[in-house]
Amino acid sequence: MEITPALFAAIAITALLCEYMDASIGMGYGTTLTPVLLIVGFSPLEVVPAVLLGQLVGGFVGGFAHHKVGNISLDFRQDKEVKKRLRGLGYLPKSLDSKIIFTLALCGLVGALVAVFSAVSISKIALKTYIGVMVLGIGIFILIRRGRPSTFSWKGLIAIGLLSSFNKGMSGGGYGPLVTGGQIISGREARNSVGSTTLAEAIVCVVGFLGYVLIKGDIFWMLAAATSIGSIIAAPFAAMTVKKVNSEKLKLIIGLVTTVLGIFTLVKTFIL
Numbered sequence: 001m002e003i004t005p006a007l008f009a010a011i012a013i014t015a016l017l018c019e020y021m022d023a024s025i026g027m028g029y030g031t032t033l034t035p036v037l038l039i040v041g042f043s044p045l046e047v048v049p050a051v052l053l054g055q056l057v058g059g060f061v062g063g064f065a066h067h068k069v070g071n072i073s074l075d076f077r078q079d080k081e082v083k084k085r086l087r088g089l090g091y092l093p094k095s096l097d098s099k100i101i102f103t104l105a106l107c108g109l110v111g112a113l114v115a116v117f118s119a120v121s122i123s124k125i126a127l128k129t130y131i132g133v134m135v136l137g138i139g140i141f142i143l144i145r146r147g148r149p150s151t152f153s154w155k156g157l158i159a160i161g162l163l164s165s166f167n168k169g170m171s172g173g174g175y176g177p178l179v180t181g182g183q184i185i186s187g188r189e190a191r192n193s194v195g196s197t198t199l200a201e202a203i204v205c206v207v208g209f210l211g212y213v214l215i216k217g218d219i220f221w222m223l224a225a226a227t228s229i230g231s232i233i234a235a236p237f238a239a240m241t242v243k244k245v246n247s248e249k250l251k252l253i254i255g256l257v258t259t260v261l262g263i264f265t266l267v268k269t270f271i272l
Contacts, residue, residue, distance in 0.1 A: 001041050003222045011037070011223065015054050015230030022055070023062035023238030025254050026180030026197040027261065029055050033227065042223060049212040050224040052205045058231025059202020063101075065239035066195030072097040074199075097192060101200045103154075104161045104179060108204035111165025128269040131167050136262025138181035142255035145185065147248060152187030160186065165204060175201055181258045190250040194242050198235075 003011070014036055022029035030051050037047040067074040075095035093102050160182030164175045176197060183193035213219060242250065 001043075001046075003226070007040075008222070008226050011040075011226035012230035012233075015058075015227040016234040017230075019054070019058040019062070019231035019234035020238045020241075022176065023058065023066075023198050023235050024194070024241050025250075025257055026194040027176030027254075027257065029058070029176070029231075031176075031261070037223075042220070046220040046223055049209060049219045050227045052209040052212065053219075053224045054227030054231040056202050056205040056209055057228045058235050059198050059205065061232050062235035062239060063195065063199025063202060065236040066191075066198060066242065069239050069243040071191040071239060071242050072195035072199075074098055074101075076102075097196055100157060100183070100188075100192075100196050101203070103157060104196065104200035105203040107158060107161025108165035108200065109207060111162045111167075114162075114166055125269060127167075128265060132262050132265030132269060134163070134262075135177045135181070135258055135265060138178060138185060139255050139257075139259030139262050141185050142181055142251060142258060146251050146255060150185070150187040156186035157183065161200075175204070177258045177261050180254060184251060184254065190247050190254060191242055194250070194254075195239070 076093040164178035
């Protein structure tokens, strides 16, 4: 499909809006942009790499922007104190946000690998039902627990990281709502959760995009450029929005959007 200047601009603007939403509430980029591009007339093998690259570059720019405005603190120098206490653990970054992003990235690699080997044994309806129920449950839990203090749990974070990356590898979706919402119910602040998810998902997208480059080779670079430009422009504005929005209001928005996404996934699976 030929991309005219007008279509290029339209795709870039659409990607901008999707990235703004994604980097503001931690979800919605691929879920929204992928079906839009398919409806326009692009093939799945053209769309998926372009969406992955757009989310990759937008996520890295957005993660750095979240760091600059203070939503997260990135310090990837090795935490020497942890290394002394836990010998043999290997590399761990210094700041808590960096540790969480590093953990989510590792979980992403493991979960995606497991998904590859499980893809042939799970039906699409069962997978979408499972994702829809889980996303809906997390959204409802956020709304019910909103305003109540909670203690951060590494075990909960690891479980969410593995499940969400498994979902991503199996279906291409279900990552953002689970990671953002899962961090919140694991005891993280909404701002930290959004910023960490933005960068962690970008790292997971690196693996997916490189896989397409190595296996498929002929990426539709014009389409990828349009999604990338829009995403890069939107990311800093999204980080500033998260900085300005009240944390409890942000948590309410995330809870509502996650609940709606869960309901939509179930409705789409059984009705549409």
